[in-house]
Amino acid sequence: MTKVLLPLLKKGKNTSVVNISSMSSERAGGSIAYCASKAGVDMLTKYMGQELGKYNIRVNSVNPAAVYTNIYVASGDYTQEGYDKWSEEKAPLYPLGRIGNAKKDLAPTIEFLLSDKSLWTTGAIYLVDGGKSI
Numbered sequence: 001m002t003k004v005l006l007p008l009l010k011k012g013k014n015t016s017v018v019n020i021s022s023m024s025s026e027r028a029g030g031s032i033a034y035c036a037s038k039a040g041v042d043m044l045t046k047y048m049g050q051e052l053g054k055y056n057i058r059v060n061s062v063n064p065a066a067v068y069t070n071i072y073v074a075s076g077d078y079t080q081e082g083y084d085k086w087s088e089e090k091a092p093l094y095p096l097g098r099i100g101n102a103k104k105d106l107a108p109t110i111e112f113l114l115s116d117k118s119l120w121t122t123g124a125i126y127l128v129d130g131g132k133s134i
Helices: 002-011 032-055 080-093 102-114
Strands: 015-020 057-064 125-128
Touching: 002 015, 002 032, 002 057, 015 032, 015 102, 032 057, 032 125, 057 102, 102 125
Parallel strands: 015 057, 057 125
Antiparallel strands: none
C-alpha cells in the first residue's frame, strides 16, 4: 500500500506510515508462518524508514499482543461467550493483567507516531503488548 501511495506521501509534510505487526515477531510461539511474517513486517518497517527518510517520510511499527476484537466471533471461530472466557483466561499471562484494547491501548501510540510529536522517530518497533514480550 505504501508503494502505491508513495507519490502522495512524497507531497506531504511530516508524513508518517505506521505498520501493524505483532509481538510475535520477537517472541516465538503459535505459528511459524505468523511469527516469520511479522518479523518480515518489522524488517520492512526498518528498511522503509531508512529508504524513505530522504523524502521526510517516517515509517514505524506498532506490535501488539492479543487485542480484544470481534474478528473471532465474526468469523465463527468463537461464540461471544467463548471468546470472553478465552480473554479472561489469557489475562493472567500479561504483567498488566489483561489483553489489549485497540482504542485505549493501541490508538494512542499510533496517534503519537502519526503526529508531529514523533518527527525524529523512524524505523522504530513499538511493543504495545501489556508486557507480554518481557
